[in-house]
Amino acid sequence: MPASSEQRARRILVILGHPRVDSFCGALASAYAEGARAAGFEVLRLDLASLAFEPNVRTPSPRDQALEPDLARAQALIRWADHLVFVYPAWWGTLPALLKGFLDRVLTPGFAFAADEEDPATWAKLLKGRSAHLLVTLDTPSWAYRLIYRQPGHQAMRRATLGFCGVAPTFISTFAPVKPSTAEVRARWLDAAGDEAARLSGRLRRHAFLRRAGAWLRLLRLQFYPMAWVAYTIGALAAARHGGAFSNRIYWLGYLCLFLMEALTVVSNEWFDQGTDRLNRHAGPFNGGSRVLADGELHPQNVRRAMAALALALGAGLTALGAALAPAGPGLAAMLALAILAVGYTVPPLKLVYRGLGELDVGLTHSFAAIFVGGLLQTGVWRDPFPWLMGLPLFLATLSAITLSALPDHEADGAVAKRTLAVLLGRRGAAWAALVFAVAAAACGVAWQGLGIFAGTSGLAIFLALPHALLLVRAILRYLRRGAPCERIDGIMALALTYLLWFGIIPLVHLS
Structure with a gap:
């Protein structure tokens, strides 16, 4: 040997x-x-x-x-x-x-x-x-x-x-x-x-x-963290503009918890998705996990220990955040709820992606929920409609990207009863759903610009997102015309992931 x-x-x-x-x-x-x-x-x-x-x-x-x-x-x-x-x-x-x-x-x-x-x-x-x-x-x-x-x-x-x-x-x-x-x-x-x-x-x-x-x-998949940070920061900056409050200490403690939460989510996904990852013949940079366990690059026991360490670190971060809020109030409760939603994507007993709720979970945690928590930690005001309005186009664009990411994984996910939209609707149905979500995000962005929610010079940038949306729609239609095969779609995924950036960066620039 x-x-x-x-x-x-x-x-x-x-x-x-x-x-x-x-x-x-x-x-x-x-x-x-x-x-x-x-x-x-x-x-x-x-x-x-x-x-x-x-x-x-x-x-x-x-x-x-x-x-x-x-x-x-x-x-x-x-x-x-x-x-x-x-x-x-x-x-x-x-x-x-x-x-x-x-x-x-x-x-x-x-x-x-x-x-x-x-x-x-x-x-x-x-x-x-x-x-x-x-x-x-x-x-x-x-x-x-x-x-x-x-x-x-x-x-x-x-x-x-x-x-x-x-x-x-x-x-x-x-x-x-x-x-x-x-x-x-x-x-x-x-x-x-x-x-x-x-x-x-x-x-x-x-x-x-x-x-x-x-x-x-690679296990941490750091390439997916910036959008959660953008959404969280939008909420914090909006709170400062609307309520006149912004605490650097609360902001960074909250983001530390958010980072640890995302790290725990991706590591636990890798652990609980070993079955589908080993079957997946079409894994790529945007789907199928990091494959460090499937390819034997890390020992499973070490990954399990990393999960435990991240969970402990997240608990310590939440404790520190609660002490800093004094009284903790709804901000800490919202952060705890966000952690349960994020980690529950694959972790029992929720296992949301195995119950047909995975795409909805990712869309919420990377748009509405992160924006809402960012603002709530600063002001404690939970009835402000602005985070929900600001998060809607980002939610739709994220939903499009996460739906597309499951197309190459369709066969492997179906074999382990993972209920993604690609498994529930079939590859063609899921591709059409992603197309509709992408178009809806663009339409919502244009509407928000007209209503002044995407205001100022930065808001006009939404019109630059429209050609991007057309490119994405054309790429999805080409995929459908080829019969929606179960294969890597790295080009489409690159378009989808860069497309959703518009709906995070435009409000972030406006609020900065």
């Missing part, structure tokens, strides 16, 4: 991809192997020039072509290794034919990856847990290869080949330009290659730390 990339690699396979073993690449391979042994690693070397194999795939699939004994041994060595080192020259910007043919034959389905027969865009990475290092020689100066040619060989190996099969991270060292280099320069390069192995454990630890930090950031 290969070691995790978070652990210190112990077994290194050095693969020389140059067709001449006595080349400078051969010397680099020897220097790296010697340095690795000196650093305590177990090292094996594979010179492709000494192998006997057909480099061309002659059958419809590489798996159908019998492996020569040397290639079968190569696969066994790759399975054995924790860390793969490829040493080769970049010829015509990319790999030598020998190395390319080797990879074509060795990285076969069932060994390096497993394709999904029903969905070719989905595959399993079977070489996970291994890292790699590319030692590449160039006659082109490194800066020219990077800036002018965009490193085609590096990109192909790191992403399209090794990354496709799950090998990560892949470090790259380039030695260039080789042709005019002096003996002294080449000696320094050989010393550098020998030192690379000694740096490997530290590099892997740093990468593991950054990867885990990135996974936690």
Whole structure:
């Protein structure tokens, strides 16, 4: 079993991809192997020039072509290794034919990856847990290869080949330009290659730390927090304008609670949606969760602990807010109600999204409710109609976006009885509903401008939102004409999410 990339690699396979073993690449391979042994690693070397194999795939699939004994041994060595080192020259910007043919034959389905027969865009990475290092020689100066040619060989190996099969991270060292280099320069390069192995454990630890930090950031899904902040701030600023009261302390304590509430909501969604996330073949940046649990990037127990920590932090924040309000009054009660609504999206016993109320819940908590709480914390006045009027177009636009986001998840959500509008109405019905919500938001915004609710110069910006609304409607109609397939709709989602910004930014600018 290969070691995790978070652990210190112990077994290194050095693969020389140059067709001449006595080349400078051969010397680099020897220097790296010697340095690795000196650093305590177990090292094996594979010179492709000494192998006997057909480099061309002659059958419809590489798996159908019998492996020569040397290639079968190569696969066994790759399975054995924790860390793969490829040493080769970049010829015509990319790999030598020998190395390319080797990879074509060795990285076969069932060994390096497993394709999904029903969905070719989905595959399993079977070489996970291994890292790699590319030692590449160039006659082109490194800066020219990077800036002018965009490193085609590096990109192909790191992403399209090794990354496709799950090998990560892949470090790259380039030695260039080789042709005019002096003996002294080449000696320094050989010393550098020998030192690379000694740096490997530290590099892997740093990468593991950054990867885990990135996974936690993806879990938090910070890209969705600004709209809740905008809605909350609209309420607070409106309260200051209408009631003449604004407390910075209350504002920031309230927003701290709102932030922790949103963080707890997205983390708990990830926990309770593991069933649908694992089934989801169309997850994207705007739907399907962060996938850090579905893809095994974070341990479930750690995510569960994070949920508990966030719940405790939210409790402490609400306690501090209540003490600052003195007396707490309706503001704290409204914040508690907002927390229950937000977290109850997937958390039992409410599980609102499983009861057909998920879209309504998200629309409310990111428009009316956040605006209402922002104002109520400042004034304690709950009968002011302004937050409800100001929140209506934002509510409709948010409802459109959240309805669209469930279209790619339709099959997975239906399989676990998650009752989104896409499941209840079907993809076509939900797409039409999202279109109607988007048009209604634009109509409401124009009406509010005419009535003076979206007042001043900033209010005129609502007319700039109309072309945006037309683009969104056209994109949804195109999706419907294609039969409303269950697929990623990143372009439509980008339009929908940027569209709702109009209905938050226009009142925010007006009130600032």
